[in-house]
Structure formats: structure tokens, C-alpha cells
Amino acid sequence: AAACRDRERLRFAYRDSGGAETRRAADPHGLVSAGRRWYLVAFDTGRSEWRTFRVDRLTSPLPTGVRFPPRDLPAEDAAAFVTRSLSRSRPPQRAELLVHASAAELADRFRVTDAEVEPVDDRTCVLRTAPDSLEWTALRIAYLDLGFEVREPAELRDRLAAMAARLSAAARPPGT
Incomplete structure (x- = not known):
């Protein structure tokens, strides 16, 4: 965060989604929380392009002492850049559920900014979402x-079945 504020170049190790580690030098622009992760938006000086780095994959960050001039981010803001970057990098995965509640009731219980709710009739609706994690989706819909x-x-059915088995086992009296 200080490097973003002070416009100070960073060097760090970065592990990609395949597990390969590379050394990077980048001019940090900002930190963004998206989903349950933090991302660093920075200009990668080695690749001469704007990048989104998952903070949990970034290790050994070292400020270099090199100050850099502000650059124009190719997005409205850092959050918009991360959203666009994630939508390109993540293969689309859709979840669709028939929910036994009105669309209004579901909207009251489920944050619909990341989902689409379509009424079927007064007592049922269809929920469509593009989750980044089936485990998280299973937990959210079970909580409804x-x-x-x-x-x-x-x-998703498999995740729910596994969750149901764990919860059922946990609900049994000790020793049974």
C-alpha cells in the first residue's frame, strides 16, 4: 500500500496459476479487494503492460527506491481494471438453480449484484450466477x-452432497 501511495517500484516473486514462479518489477497503482481475494494493479516493467497480480501469490516484495511518474490506467479505476482482467482470465462457469421462493424474496436474501434472478411464477424463480468458487456458491445457497x-x-450438486454429509456427521451425538 505504501509503494502505491509513494509511487515506488517494487520487485517481487510471483507464482502463476500453474505454479511457475517468476521475478517481477512493477510500478504499483493500487490494491483492490474482489471476491475473497486482494489484487495488486501494477504496470509490469519487464513486460511493459498493465497487470493484475493476486496478492496471495506474491512473495518477497521489496521496494527498490525508484520513483515512477503516474501512468494512465487503461480503465476507469483499479477496481474496474481488476473486474475486466478477471472476466478475461477465468473460464466462464455458470450455476443455475430453481429456487422455491419468489424473485423478490430471493433478492432480499441473496446479493443479486453478482447474479441474475428470473421469476418463474409467484412462488419460484431461477437463479443464475457465474461463481468463482463452487464451494462458496454451495455455502451461500445453503445459507438461504x-x-x-x-x-x-x-x-455443484457434488459439493452440496459432500457438505450435507459433513454436516450430518457433525450433527450426530458424540460416539454414534
Whole structure:
């Protein structure tokens, strides 16, 4: 955060999604929280391009003492840059559920900024979302305390079944 504020170039090790580690030099612009992760938006001086770095994959950050002039970010702001970057890098994964509640009731219980709710009738609706994590989606929909059916993907049904088995085992009296 201080390097962003002071416009001081950083050197760090970065591990990509495949596990390969590289050394980077970058001019940090800002930190953004998106989903459950933090991202550093920076101009990668080695590649001469703007990049989004997951902070949990960044190690050994060292300020270099080199100050850099401000650059124009190719987005409205750092958050918009991260959103655009993530939408390009993540393969689209859709989840669709039939929820046994009105669209209004579901909207009251589920943050619909990252989902689409379509009414079917007065008592049911379809929830469509593009989750970054099926585990998180399973937890969110289980927490709704509404009846639902998973239309897709099958992997979400598998996650829910595994969660149900763990919860059922935890609810048994000790020693049974």
C-alpha cells in the first residue's frame, strides 16, 4: 500500500496459476479487494503492460527506491481494471438453480449484484450466477434457508452432497 501511495517500484516473486514462479518489477497503482481475494494493479516493467497480480501469490516484495511518474490506467479505476482482467482470465462457469421462493424474496436474501434472478411464477424463480468458487456458491445457497434444485453444474450438486454429509456427521451425538 505504501509503494502505491509513494509511487515506488517494487520487485517481487510471483507464482502463476500453474505454479511457475517468476521475478517481477512493477510500478504499483493500487490494491483492490474482489471476491475473497486482494489484487495488486501494477504496470509490469519487464513486460511493459498493465497487470493484475493476486496478492496471495506474491512473495518477497521489496521496494527498490525508484520513483515512477503516474501512468494512465487503461480503465476507469483499479477496481474496474481488476473486474475486466478477471472476466478475461477465468473460464466462464455458470450455476443455475430453481429456487422455491419468489424473485423478490430471493433478492432480499441473496446479493443479486453478482447474479441474475428470473421469476418463474409467484412462488419460484431461477437463479443464475457465474461463481468463482463452487464451494462458496454451495455455502451461500445453503445459507438461504430456501428450497432449491440445482439445474447445473453437476459439480455443484457434488459439493452440496459432500457438505450435507459433513454436516450430518457433525450433527450426530458424540460416539454414534
